[in-house]
Amino acid sequence: MSTKRKNFLISNSILIAFIVIMVLIANYYLVTTFGFNEDTFIAITLLLIIFAVVLNYFLSKPLFDPLFKSDKNLQKTIKETLHELNIPASTIQANVQLLEKNIKDEKNAKRLQRIKLATNELLKLYNQMEYEIKKEIDRIDKQEFLIDEILENSIDKFEDIKGTITIENSVKNIIINSDKNGFQKIIDNLLSNAIKYNCNNGTVKIDFKDGILSIFNTGKSIDTKNLFIVFDQYFQEDITTKGFGLGLNMVKEFCDKNQIEIKIEPKTNGTQIKLNLTKSIS
Template sequence: MSSKRRNFLISNSILIAFIVILILVTNYYLVNIFGFNKENFMLITSFLIILAIFLNSFLSKPLLEPLFKSDENLQKTIKETLHELNIPASTIQANVQMLERNIKDEKNIKRLLRIKQATNELLKLYNQMEYEIKKEIDKIDKQRFMLDEIIEHSIEKFEDIKKDIQIEKNLSDIVLYSDKNGFQKVIDNLLSNAIKYNDDKGLIKIEFKNSILGIYNSGKPIDTKNILMIFEQYYQEDSSKKGFGLGLNIVKEFCDKHAIEIKIDSNKAGTTFYLNLNNILK
């Protein structure tokens, strides 16, 4: 347990204990003064509840504020550090692009390519960390984006690992309004699972119809008893597959937050994940 969490629990426990003792003492004196009967029971109880709420509001701020202040300072430091990291990474990327135009030597071109790849990975990490911080403090900006662009971008990511799996898509010009990065993660994870649990020469179908996005894979069906468990953190139906069991948990967390209903249809013909996008359609 971290020291910050321990301090919070200790401070909160002391506050609750103090309020409970004070309320019990107040209750004792009020009962002695007014007696205990049906007429004054609700009056005394209501007074004690209001008093407890007031005391908690009044005393919790000075007691717990230092703990929350340290969190704010930490968030500020991380954001400032991330901003500073973005500047040199972007500078390296820009200069590599300029050097690429003039260098002809094959060995130097390969060195530049490695630098470029490393810089791109660094920028990806920067964007990921920035997104996670914004998500934690509920400051994710919603934006308009095209569904087919998200799907296409996701397919491109897995082009090298899908091997002989065929991917078919039937999408029209659908505009969504939501957290774009978060939705991209949802599609990435669903497509990754469709590839991971598919047959060697299997099929994936991605289709949008009547506000429902369906992602089908022709692999073996999910065991019925595991349907409700697959969204749990760290759960993997097949432990032989690579991964940490986080993908579908990320999908469920995003969909719950943005009121996207998820349904699963799994049988001998394969498995389809259905996402009702009605609440984020624009």
């Protein structure tokens, strides 16, 4: 537990205890003065509630304002630092693209390619960090976008690792309103699983019908006894596969937050995942 969190809990506990004591004292005084009966009960109770709320406001404001102010300053510093990190990375990327046109030597071209790949990875990490920080300290704005674009981006990412697996995507011209970066991440996770748990020369089929985005993969079907725990953090049906069991948990968290119903259905020759996007369709 962090020191700030510990101090907050201690301060809050002391404040609550003090307010309770003051309310009990006020209650004793009012009951002694006016007596306790059916007529005075409601009046005394309302008066004590108002007293407790006002006392809590005036005591908590000077106590917690410094804590909230330090958090606000930290958020501002993180945002500014993150913005500054993007500038040199983008500058390197732009200059590498210019140098590529002029370098003819094969050895130098390979070195430049390594710089380019490293810079692209750095920018990916930047975008990931920016999204995660915004998700924690800001409200993520929704926007309209084509599901087709998200799916094609995801399919391109896995082109080199899908091996003998065929990916069939029939989704066309479907627009939804949601968190675009977050939606891209859940599609990446679902497609990654569809490839990971597939079979040799298997198939991944992606289609959209009646507001339902469906991703089906051939291979071993998910065990029905795991359907109730498949979204639990760290759960892995096959412990021999690489990973930490975080993917589907993050997918479920995103879906719940964005009113997307997700279902996993075992089939005779594989597994199908359905995302109900009716509440997100523009």
